[in-house]
Amino acid sequence: MPDPWSEAVAAATARIAEWEALWPAFDGSPTLALPEERTSAILADLGERLRENSPFFHPSYAGQMLKPPHPIAAAAYAMAQRINPNNHALDGGPATAHLEIEVVRDLASMIGFDPLHSLGHLTSSGTIANLEALWVARESHPEKGILCSDAAHYTHQRMAHLLRMPVAVVGADPTGRMDLDALETGLAGGNIGTVVATAGTTATGAVDDIAAIVELASAKGVRVHVDAAYGGFFRLLAGADDDALRTDTAAAFRAIARADSVVIDPHKHGLQPYGCGSVLFRDPAVGRFYAHDSPYTYFTSSELHLGEISLECSRAGAAAAALWATLQAFPLRPDGLGAILRQTRHAAVTWASLLRDEPNARLIVDPELDIITFYLLPESGDWRTSAISALTQERFDRLMSTPRDPVYLATLRVPPAHLGDHDLEWDSDTLLAFRSVLMKPEHLDAVPALHDRVVRFTE
Numbered sequence: 001m002p003d004p005w006s007e008a009v010a011a012a013t014a015r016i017a018e019w020e021a022l023w024p025a026f027d028g029s030p031t032l033a034l035p036e037e038r039t040s041a042i043l044a045d046l047g048e049r050l051r052e053n054s055p056f057f058h059p060s061y062a063g064q065m066l067k068p069p070h071p072i073a074a075a076a077y078a079m080a081q082r083i084n085p086n087n088h089a090l091d092g093g094p095a096t097a098h099l100e101i102e103v104v105r106d107l108a109s110m111i112g113f114d115p116l117h118s119l120g121h122l123t124s125s126g127t128i129a130n131l132e133a134l135w136v137a138r139e140s141h142p143e144k145g146i147l148c149s150d151a152a153h154y155t156h157q158r159m160a161h162l163l164r165m166p167v168a169v170v171g172a173d174p175t176g177r178m179d180l181d182a183l184e185t186g187l188a189g190g191n192i193g194t195v196v197a198t199a200g201t202t203a204t205g206a207v208d209d210i211a212a213i214v215e216l217a218s219a220k221g222v223r224v225h226v227d228a229a230y231g232g233f234f235r236l237l238a239g240a241d242d243d244a245l246r247t248d249t250a251a252a253f254r255a256i257a258r259a260d261s262v263v264i265d266p267h268k269h270g271l272q273p274y275g276c277g278s279v280l281f282r283d284p285a286v287g288r289f290y291a292h293d294s295p296y297t298y299f300t301s302s303e304l305h306l307g308e309i310s311l312e313c314s315r316a317g318a319a320a321a322a323l324w325a326t327l328q329a330f331p332l333r334p335d336g337l338g339a340i341l342r343q344t345r346h347a348a349v350t351w352a353s354l355l356r357d358e359p360n361a362r363l364i365v366d367p368e369l370d371i372i373t374f375y376l377l378p379e380s381g382d383w384r385t386s387a388i389s390a391l392t393q394e395r396f397d398r399l400m401s402t403p404r405d406p407v408y409l410a411t412l413r414v415p416p417a418h419l420g421d422h423d424l425e426w427d428s429d430t431l432l433a434f435r436s437v438l439m440k441p442e443h444l445d446a447v448p449a450l451h452d453r454v455v456r457f458t459e
């Protein structure tokens, strides 16, 4: 029985076969020939090898930021991939370059940038997207550095090192947000050109107070970059009359409109296969930093080639096709893609409230998005952090390896500063806690059972 995924992919690629049939027939080279039995045998072997993965598709997998793309994205990707356009230059992928321009405008509108007077493009990842944003930060303020919080993704310090930019790291408060007093002190020195704020930290989903950060930074002529690689699409739930997010979280998302640049990963919450990040700049004039000429590729038109505003050269046009098709099915509206995120958010709120009622469990932060972090207290009453960490590790391993009903979570090392008012007996450098990313809408129904399995574990 073909499943909806295979049917969509087969139907999609058949459309490209029809297109290919419009050209004169030719004999394929024998050097490329592969007998059907070999194909099946190799794919059967691969199928075995791929069983090493955890079941990322299943609601019982509630660990890292992982899930399969939507079938419409897979079908659109397969369809365009059969052509294999390159979005570097219009010669290599005119159709998918136009699709990319459309989806980037949609992303710009979502976050409140002017879609026709801003600049942006897809990237192969959030890492590359952030690298471009930091590079523009450096070109904008060549003598200055960046400031980020210690809850920001580690990529910022690494990329700043690569760009030879100084980095000031300020602490996050116990809610995981950038400490604004520390930011003010950091800005007073005058060496900061760009503040890197995070809308949805990778560890806990904390959202920095972007309105306050923009306020403090702009008073000093300092730029603001927002890393919303994970959280960006939650902007869809941040309308003033929507109560899916906390009001402070929603206000922070609305303030991204006043930032200078933002990174959003469609391959995280945009239902896409890996290979789809994005970077957007509010001021299209930063395009001047990218200026270069390509002796090989920019022939076909005076229209902008995406390679002219991107540090990467070859990029999958299929990624733009997949995102475009997905946004036709699930537009960037509260009732489009937003309806999916509403479920994932609701799953986190539900699990957090179950944990709050549990005498032997503690939340680390009140979740702002759909990531929850917590730890269990040993029944022995031993509150040494080493004992709690050992319980986390033991429960984590056993939950995953039990043959009946396995549950897959992730773990997180939490420093004492992020557990300010938890009365624990610290005898280790960090506390090992549970982290669960509830990024599938099916997690909502699964949460009561997940909670029970984790808290009242029996083999």
Ligand SMILES: *Cc1c(COP(=O)(O)O)cnc(C)c1O
Binding pocket: 125, 126, 127, 128, 130, 153, 155, 198, 200, 201, 202, 227, 228, 229, 230, 265, 277
């Ligand atoms: C995932 C993530 C990144 C890195 O993006 P990749 O797409 O994995 O390269 C950067 N910042 C944040 C906040 C993230 O969650």
